[in-house]
Amino acid sequence: MSERLRIAVVGAHLTGMPLNHQLLDRGAALEFAGSTAPHYRLYALTASPPKPGMLRVTDGGAAIDLEVWSMPPAGFGEFVAGLPAPMTIGRVQLADGTEVPGFLVEPYAIAGAPDITSFGGWRSYQSAARF
16 A cells, blocks of 8 residues: 555535545545644634634644545645645644644734634534524
8 A cells, every 4th residue: 555645634624524525536535533732723714615724823722623634645745736825734733742734824814814713623613603
């Protein structure tokens, strides 16, 4: 079996979300659902489809729900090359202390964006926003 690369997702690429097909189309498989270490803030970005931006912080961070997927190297490269700004891939620390590549947002994009960290994740925020 060839090597697969991991990627942590926190928003529109989660299972059942509007951009999940971008992972599936590149041969990705869900490894597990979990959370980050408590070093992150989550913001609701103005985007279509709606998506969050996660930023690592030195103070005031929290654990954020995520999924870790794996995919073939070629699919990973194609996926990352197609990401629009302000999304970026960086090292995301998981609750167990390990790090994997994952979605982060460029800091300029959070200016004026609602901080939704208290919801603990994108799914919880979207569920609460519907009511």
